[in-house]
Amino acid sequence: MANPTQNAYQDLAQQYMRSHKGVTIKVNSINLSSYNSTLTTQLQAGNGPDVFYVNPGSGQAASVAQLGKAGQLLELTDPETTAAIPQNVKDLFTVGGRTYAVPVDLDAAGIIYNDQAARAVGVNLDATSSFSDVLTQCATAKSQGKALFGLAGAQTPNTAFFAMELAGSTVYGPTPDWNAQRAAGKTTFEKTPGWHAALDVVVKLNNAGCFQPGAAGAGYEALTQGMTRGTIFGFFAPGGGASDIMKAAHGAVKLVVIPFPSPSGKTYLTAATSDGIAGNAKTKSPKLVADFIHWFVQQPQATTFANEKGDLPIGDVKASDLLPQYSGISDAIVHKQYAQMGYLGWSNGQVYDALGSGITGLLTGQKTVDQVLRDMDGVWG
Known part of the structure; x- marks a missing residue:
């Protein structure tokens, strides 16, 4: 996972381990200023993490389009997982019609x-x-x-x-x-x-x-x-x-x-759906990786993660799911009336x-x- 200044990823990993006995997750924090170069180097060397933060779209080195085209991302095929992606940003998380990442929150x-x-x-x-x-x-x-x-x-x-x-x-x-x-x-x-x-x-x-x-x-x-x-x-x-x-x-x-x-x-x-997570195409545990990503984007976890970061949860939310500072824009969020x-x-x-x-x-x-x-x-x- 990326960004050592945020505990939300660590907390979700701990929660997953508590609810999935026998699973161990080690969170590796990388400073965002060097994240793109570090991740791409690890993936090219074949020793990248199983699950990692990724940039949507194509504008960064460690983005869905760049890594997906290079065959470095695990394809996500579970319908409930892919349903977590808002329709207006599907293209940011897919390559050639295949889904390789999902958003984790909304800024x-x-x-x-x-x-x-x-x-x-x-x-x-x-x-x-x-x-x-x-x-x-x-x-x-x-x-x-x-x-x-x-x-x-x-x-x-x-x-x-x-x-x-x-x-x-x-x-x-x-x-x-x-x-x-x-x-x-x-x-x-x-x-x-x-x-x-x-x-x-x-x-x-x-x-x-x-x-x-x-x-x-x-x-x-x-x-x-x-x-x-x-x-x-x-x-x-x-x-x-x-x-x-x-x-x-x-x-x-x-x-x-x-x-x-x-x-x-x-x-x-x-x-902006500017933060996403993806799986490593070379992971030794593809089913476990896919399950973790599926679990991560379901509404209880998505809301917990977003609130801890101070952002907005992805998916179908109620006004009561939002932090107080968003009260003036809650209708736009709940009804998905926003521009990307x-x-x-x-x-x-x-x-x-x-x-x-x-x-x-x-x-x-x-x-x-x-x-x-x-x-x-x-x-x-």
């Missing part, structure tokens, strides 16, 4: 927001707010010496993630198959009005003073410090980040997760990097929206 990509602190100075924003409401509240926050949003503008993952949230409402909600159209050469980033609309929002927010001073050159510490000091009220990240902050504050801070309003038309919550985080199906990681660096260029005025989109098309391949 709601939204605004992690301190509603209590914001209301204390007259700033009001919630899951029903419009884009014009956002601009109004930006002005209110600025008049109080605060910023409605924090942005780590010098960190490509943060800026690109923010842009993907916007594209949920302008691109992937209205056009769920946009990636397939792009792959087929039927459209481009530059030719898509929804992509222009998403990046135009960045420019409008920046011009309206919605971000903290110096956002273009800021790192992640600006977000944590701003939230702690009360100088910013929200930032853009997977919803699980809300739990991390609240745990660190020992209950002193209460945060919620809300979607970013569409600049026009329907607002779609953006969510589109970059998971892009041709390579360079496109995401081009988007992230392009957003920084928009903040500094060194790039235009057209230039950013052309750059993304240029590295699509």
Whole structure:
């Protein structure tokens, strides 16, 4: 399993061992910064783990498409196992019609927001707010010496993630198959009005003073410090980040997760099935591996795992299954009314990097929206 900062995998392994006498699971934690290279090296050498964390789609070295095509993943054929994959992301976990991995949770990509602190100075924003409401509240926050949003503008993952949230409402909600159209050469980033609309929002927010001073050159510490000091009220990240902050504050801070309003038309919550598990094609215990994966994604375990991580469970859930910070978006989750985080199906990681660096260029005025989109098309391949 990956990511030594999370105990959820370890806890599920312990639970499986308690309910399956005679089974022993050893959890090997690998830092995410070196995970892709470490896993691929192990698999190529024939000494990889039986079950492991995997990236959906094709954009990473240790992703389903890359490892599946290389014959390194165990095919999953149990109908109950494959049923755990939401229909709109089947292609991220399959290769050539065969299923090789399953998602373990759902990351709601939204605004992690301190509603209590914001209301204390007259700033009001919630899951029903419009884009014009956002601009109004930006002005209110600025008049109080605060910023409605924090942005780590010098960190490509943060800026690109923010842009993907916007594209949920302008691109992937209205056009769920946009990636397939792009792959087929039927459209481009530059030719898509929804992509222009998403990046135009960045420019409008920046011009309206919605971000903290110096956002273009800021790192992640600006977000944590701003939230702690009360100088910013929200930032853009997977919803699980809300739990991390609240745990660190020992209950002193209460945060919620809300979607970013569409600049026009329907607002779609953006969510990502960005974490998955797969089995090793060379495992000596294929039936046991398949059984563990099947057990892992059933609703009791899926809910336990997601709640421990602070994320959302995969599959059919009730509002009561969700953590309190998701109350404002519970209807969208329960009824599966959300857009997928589109970059998971892009041709390579360079496109995401081009988007992230392009957003920084928009903040500094060194790039235009057209230039950013052309750059993304240029590295699509």
